[in-house]
Amino acid sequence: MLHKKRYIIPVLILMFPIVISLAFIRHAASFLFRALKPKNYPPVLRTPEESFVGLSSLGYTFTPNFLELCGGNLHLPRVHYVDEGPPNSDRVILLIHGEPTWSFLYRFMIKSLSNNGYRVIALDFIGFW
Numbered sequence: 600m601l602h603k604k605r606y607i608i609p610v611l612i613l614m615f616p617i618v619i620s621l622a623f624i625r626h627a628a629s630f631l632f633r634a635l636k637p638k639n640y641p642p643v644l645r646t647p648e649e650s651f652v653g654l655s656s657l658g659y660t661f662t663p664n665f666l667e668l669c670g671g672n673l674h675l676p677r678v679h680y681v682d683e684g685p686p687n688s689d690r691v692i693l694l695i696h697g698e699p700t701w702s703f704l705y706r707f708m709i710k711s712l713s714n715n716g717y718r719v720i721a722l723d724f725i726g727f728w
Contacts, residue, residue, distance in 0.1 A: 691719075
């Protein structure tokens with residue numbers, strides 16, 4: 600009997616990392632299952648195009664560009680950006696605004712920088728959930 604007890608503790612010590620690893624794998628699998636499970640996301644709301652009519656009179660004369668986000672089965676919002684100036688310029692300036700504003704904030708800077716040979720990209724963040 601004494602002989603068997605001497606081997607129980609080393610076996611437990613050797614099995615501990617295996618037990619911990621299995622628990623971690625179970626936890627990670629549970630997390631992935633919940634993360635990949637389809638959810639009821641809120642609908643994508645978009646500002647109506649009529650809201651942007653007349654911006655040229657305020658100095659915002661840029662062609663709209665849009666980047667469609669890929670989300671598999673999800674309907675994701677598109678991202679608007681301004682890309683002005685020489686397209687092959689080595690001098691590129693990226694303008695990133697904070698919330699709650701958009702590239703309209705940079706309308707005078709974009710014109711000035713692009714007129715001086717810079718390619719200017721102004722990215723508009725999508726809204727919050």
